[in-house]
Amino acid sequence: MHGQALKGHLDLLLxxxxxxxPAHGYAVIDALSFxxxxxxxLPEGTVYPALHRLESAGLLSSSWSxxxxxxxxxxxxxxxxxxxxxxxxxxxxxxxxxxxAVVGPGxx
Amino acid sequence: xxxxxxxxxxxAALVVDPWTRRRVLAETEDHLRSAVEAGASxxxxxxxxxxxxxxxxxFAEVYAARVxxxxxxxxxxxxxVAFMTLYPIPENTLPPAPWPEDSPPGHLMxxxxxxxxxxxxxxxxxxxxxxxxxxxxxxxALTGGALVVLAATTLEGAVLAWQWHxxxxxxxxxxxxxxxxxxxxxxxxxVAGIAASAFRARLAATNEExx
Numbered sequence: 001m002h003g004q005a006l007k008g009h010l011d012l013l014l015x016x017x018x019x020x021x022p023a024h025g026y027a028v029i030d031a032l033s034f035x036x037x038x039x040x041x042l043p044e045g046t047v048y049p050a051l052h053r054l055e056s057a058g059l060l061s062s063s064w065s066x067x068x069x070x071x072x073x074x075x076x077x078x079x080x081x082x083x084x085x086x087x088x089x090x091x092x093x094x095x096x097x098x099x100x101a102v103v104g105p106g107x108x
Numbered sequence: 109x110x111x112x113x114x115x116x117x118x119x120a121a122l123v124v125d126p127w128t129r130r131r132v133l134a135e136t137e138d139h140l141r142s143a144v145e146a147g148a149s150x151x152x153x154x155x156x157x158x159x160x161x162x163x164x165x166x167f168a169e170v171y172a173a174r175v176x177x178x179x180x181x182x183x184x185x186x187x188x189v190a191f192m193t194l195y196p197i198p199e200n201t202l203p204p205a206p207w208p209e210d211s212p213p214g215h216l217m218x219x220x221x222x223x224x225x226x227x228x229x230x231x232x233x234x235x236x237x238x239x240x241x242x243x244x245x246x247x248x249a250l251t252g253g254a255l256v257v258l259a260a261t262t263l264e265g266a267v268l269a270w271q272w273h274x275x276x277x278x279x280x281x282x283x284x285x286x287x288x289x290x291x292x293x294x295x296x297x298x299v300a301g302i303a304a305s306a307f308r309a310r311l312a313a314t315n316e317e318x319x
Contacts, residue, residue, distance in 0.1 A: 045158035049166035056174040
């Protein structure tokens with residue numbers, strides 16, 4: 001999917017990916033690709049700075065995990081992040097409904 | 109490009125503090141090694157990250173925003189310290205000054221008023237930098253302005269305190285004025301140094317056109 005189309009939705013995607021369990025950056029990108037059948041194959045150079053930005057904003061927290069062969073930075077949602085996810089999700093759903101109402105399913 | 113070379117170039121391009129640099133490099137290396145373990149070649153894994161300078165610019169943008177916010181809050185703390193050092197200088201905490209006809213010398217009064225005005229300007233700029241939502245560039249400009257005015261306040265306040273000491277028996281003397289002025293100047297320099305690192309990061313983020 002074109003990167004421009006994702007602009008503005010990256011935060012929502014990352015927060016939603018981390019909603020149910022903490023994950024490191026590689027797993028986040030992998031999950032996004034897997035859950036969308038490869039449609040959302042985000043470049044790492046975009047995802048990692050975004051994870052850092054969300055952490056700076058207090059929406060994520062992170063810590064080192066030593067369980068893997070190498071040290072890994074594991075990200076998890078904070079309470080503020082969950083609240084932001086709820087808001088962003090509602091906004092997205094309203095936006096999505098509005099666009100679908102106009103665009104429609106297309107000719108059969 | 110091998111992973112080792114990519115990490116070397118990224119290390120050189122990053123304009124962040126040493127802790128963030130170590131973290132970014134460790135995360136990047138872990139990701140690249142994981143990708144190789146999953147079957148990608150080193151050059152394929154590296155290509156997905158984009159050029160080291162573009163990646164560094166994105167981190168610089170995040171870092172600049174974070175450090176700018178932190179600097180603005182440090183500045184507020186500095187203003188409190190400056191207020192505490194300025195406060196004893198005027199008559200507030202001194203015994204009644206023996207001015208002839210209860211009228212303090214004019215050269216002390218206008219300097220005191222100037223110190224108060226300068227401090228007020230620095231405070232307004234500092235509070236605006238910390239509390240208003242604005243771009244990194246605006247916040248850094250406000251912070252820089254506040255620091256310059258605060259430095260002027262410190263210098264002018266030190267001169268005033270010295271002259272006050274000469275005019276008012278019992279007023280704090282060099283033993284108090286010099287350490288206070290030096291400590292305040294050192295704190296201003298520290299905060300200015302942190303603000304400068306945010307500025308450098310902002311510059312690095314702006315100069316590099318991320319893909």
